[in-house]
Amino acid sequence: xxxxxxxxxxxxxxxAELSKEELLEIFNKEVGxxxxxxxxxxxxxxxxxAFRKLEVDISEVTNYSGGFSLNRKAILKANKLVVI
Numbered sequence: 439x440x441x442x443x444x445x446x447x448x449x450x451x452x453x454a455e456l457s458k459e460e461l462l463e464i465f466n467k468e469v470g471x472x473x474x475x476x477x478x479x480x481x482x483x484x485x486x487x488a489f490r491k492l493e494v495d496i497s498e499v500t501n502y503s504g505g506f507s508l509n510r511k512a513i514l515k516a517n518k519l520v521v522i
Contacts, residue, residue, distance in 0.1 A: 446480045453488035458514055461488055465499070465519070466511045482506055494519060 453461065464485060471478075486506060489496045495518035501507040512519040 443480060445477060446484055449481050449484040450487065453484055454491070456488065458489070458492050458494055458517075461485065461492070461494075462512065462514050462519065465489075465506070468506070469508050469511045471508060489519070493517065 453464075456464075468482065468485075482505065486496060486500075494514070496506075497518075498521055499507055499510075499512050499519045510521040512521050514520075
C-alpha cells in the first residue's frame, strides 16, 4: 500500500476548515503565480478537492488536464466559481 503524501494531508486538513469565500480568496491569490514546486502542486490539488467537498462547481476555472487555470480571478456565484 502506498503511503499518502504528508504535505497533501496537511494542506487538506488546513483547507477543510475554511469557508467557500475563504477558499475563493486563496484561489484568487494564486492567480498569476509563476512559481511551480511540488508543494504548490499538492496545495492546488487539495484546494480543488476542498471546493468539491463543499459542492462548489469549479468547471469554469479548470483546465483541460483537470487542474486549475490560474489566468483569471473568479467570483462565487450560485455555488460556482465564475471567471471575471
